[in-house]
Amino acid sequence: ETKPLTIYPVGGSFPYEYYWNGALSGPTISVTPSQNTTYTAYIKDSHGCQSQTVSTTVSIHPPMQLTASANTDSICPSEPVLISFTASQGAGAPYVVTGSDGNIISSPYLYYPPYSTSYVVTATDVCNQTAIVEIPLFVYPLPPNAFLPDSVYGCQPFTVHFNEISPDFGQTYVWDFGDNTNLSLAKNPTHTYQSPGVFDVTLTVTSVDGCKTVNVVDSLITVNPTPNALxxxxxxxxxxxxxxxxxxxxxxxxxxxxxxxxxxxxxxxxxxxxxxxxxxxxxxxxxxxxxxxxxxxxxxxxxxxDEVTFYAPTAFSPDNDGTNDIFYVSGHGIDPATFYLAIYDRFGQIIWETNKWDPHNPEMYGWDGKHKSKNIVPIGTYTWICTFNDFRGGLYEKAGTVTVIW
CATH class of the missing domain: 2.60.40.10 (Immunoglobulins)
Structure with missing residues (x-):
């Protein structure tokens, strides 16, 4: 830095001669010392009379010293950096310290880097001497975070397969399925919703550098109630x-x-x-x-x-007039394979019998009023006995009388 030095005559006769460090010069000289330096001067007037010799020492301030650092040199987006700095020497305090944007800052200073950059700290003393420190800062990229479910609408219990579709660079995953159940740490989890409702799904992805992205999809999954059939x-x-x-x-x-x-x-x-x-x-x-x-x-x-029913008429007229010509029994639950029906005269002799019975057409195998000899029996009352089993093997015995009329 260059500074002017000036001497002034008092008394004597004009014109004057000015001597600096013994060399003829002007009243003012410019000096640029690199260290503390003493300068001497005297004046001679027109009569050759010399003044006393005077001296002055120009002192050189030490260079400005500025130290600045950050608490970390690598961060995730939206995270702050704490910058600390100290200014010293130079012409001394007060120092004016500014940041990269030119605004005055004080230590410690909280800075949010928008991207990877160097933060510049500049300190200035009262002599406008400056010192500059650049602090390199690296901002990690955020990890990608995107996912798709295979279905968003279903009935309880509803199983959904989630697929995180971003490339894998070593990220870790935390899934919150919105139904207050266990979280999942899988990249592509499968989750079953046990209760009906509408659910938000949140995926938090953390990169290998520790940076996180949170993806919240509101009302993504709808689970409808399943009915209870009864x-x-x-x-x-x-x-x-x-x-x-x-x-x-x-x-x-x-x-x-x-x-x-x-x-x-x-x-x-x-x-x-x-x-x-x-x-x-x-x-x-x-x-x-x-x-x-x-x-x-x-x-x-x-x-x-099956229930067993049995019915036998009390009279019939075997006169071939097409009405009530056959005596037969009807019923339900009768096993035809075990059926037996016999007609007895008043002497206890069997005059007619059969072991055939058709449940769909019981008249087919009924008694036509004829004796074993193929003759029509006389008018009168005859006894019948019928035995059979039901389909569960139970034995039934029925008996009664039937009157032959004309």
Missing amino acids: FTYDPSIVSVLKPLVSFNNLSTYGYEYIWSFGTGDSSSLQNPVYRFPDVGIYPIGLIVITEYGCRDTAYASIMVR
Whole structure:
């Protein structure tokens, strides 16, 4: 730095001669010392009279010293850096310290780097001497975070396969499925929603550098309630004599109903009534469908029991007039393979017998009023005895009288 030095004459006669360090010069000289330096000067007037010699020392301030550092040189986006600095020497305090944007800062200073850059700290003393320090800062990239579910709408329990579609650079994953159940650390997890509702899904991805991205998709998954299919029926014991059954639908969330009765028949009524056609075990199914298409099915088996009935007329007229010409028994639950019917006269002799019986046409093998000799028996009262088993092996014996009339 260059500074002017000036001497002024007092007294004597003009013109004057000016001497600096013994050399003739002007009243003012410019000096640029590199270290502390002493300068001497005197003046001679027009008569050659010399003034006393004076001296002055120019002191050189030490160079400005500035130290600056950051608490870290690598950060994630949106994270701050704490910059600390100290200025010293030079012309001394007060020092003015500015940042990269030219604004005055004080130590420590919190800085949010928008991207990788060098932060410049500049200190200036009272002599406008400056010192500059550049602090390199690296901002890590954020990890990618994008995912897709294979389905977003379904019935409980609803299983969803999530696929994180970004390239894998060593990231770690934390999934929150929004239903207050366990988190998942898998890249591509599978999750089953057990309860109905609408759920947000949150994926937090952390890079190998520790930077995080959080992806929240609101109301991504909709799980509709599954109905509960349930029914009862009345009567609880069903037989061929009472084959009409009333079904009581106790299902919840039902909107549509599909009944099957094990006979090929079906119904869409909520509470149907059905007549079973015959003896047997019938698988009953009820499919309950909600307004969202969710389904549940309930099953039951109904046994239609066989019941034994038996009827024998008390009179008939075997006159071949086409009306009441045959004596025969009818009934239900009779095993034809075990059937036997015999007619006795008043002396206890068998005059007619058969072991044939057709449940669909019992008249076919009935008594036509003839004796074993093929003659029509006389008018009168005759005794009959009938034995048979039901289909469960139970033995039945029936007896009675029948009157032959004309």
